[in-house]
Amino acid sequence: MRYEVRERLLGVGEDYWIEDERGHKAFLVDGKAMRLRDTFQLKARDGQVLIDIHQKMFALRDTMVIERDGQALAKIKRKRLSLLRNHYRVELVDGTELDVSGKILDREFVVEYDDELLAVISRRWLRVRDTYGVDVIREDADSALLIAVAVCVIHLAEKEGRDD
Template identity: 25%
Template sequence: MKQLYIKQKVFSFNEKFTVKDQQEKDVYFVAGSFMRIPKTFSIKDAREEEVAHITKKTFSFLPKFFVEVNGQEVLAIKKGISFFKARYSIDAAGIEVRGNWWDMRFQVYQHGELVGEVSKEWFTWGDSYKVQVVNEEMETTIIALVVAIDCVKADEKGAASATTFTN
């Protein structure tokens, strides 16, 4: 089982961070499109080749995020209509997320088989996540999923603070 760590800086305006292994070597580089439409994140491997891409769909009634791995769309995260609490669903062929993904404590299954597990690291400066990869063939997809969920959470937090200022 391989362990990876995602650590985001609290005051990072350029939306860049790395994914490290247990020896603290950089394995993936994540870069967001600061102040651009559509909002995107690019994930590159150690050779600096893009292996995954996350895009927020613009001009849609409800937010949608699309995740591509190696040039193929593997999943989408969509917001559903709800009056009290934000409801999101993850649409992916053969991929299922079980647990509390809003609090970043969940397992990832592919066709019913555990392929990874994600947990939030507490008492750290900024958001830090531990990602345990059971099936290394799914490593890039799991990393992209974590980044996409974190992007959804940031988008939701931004929308909530925008409504607070307008009232």
């Protein structure tokens, strides 16, 4: 399933819709402004909160935490930095690790599990400015989780770029 993400660059709260491949609103990223830590919610089109995303307060490296129904689901942090690509590690609570690598700030990266492609994030097939696509490759994959991972990784990379 392919999703289109149109980011709002200016605006309080950083809210934006994610549309499915038919152009229907599928998810809302609801950024919570004026908080001590970075906080987002991924909501269904009916407003139901599917995933909570927040910055871990006391961590050596910037870390984002993904929760579902009040239970931790995953932690995301930068894995390593090379000259060409950024790498992030997603640690799921069951011990599974996902690898996120590519040009994060250019919105050209992939999410993999054990060298199996789960999602491709790219601007290549879209012509609208400030828009990127999330192509969930496996039909049995958790689309909401993979979109939350993309949102987190982009947020961490942008924050790291501002701090430098």
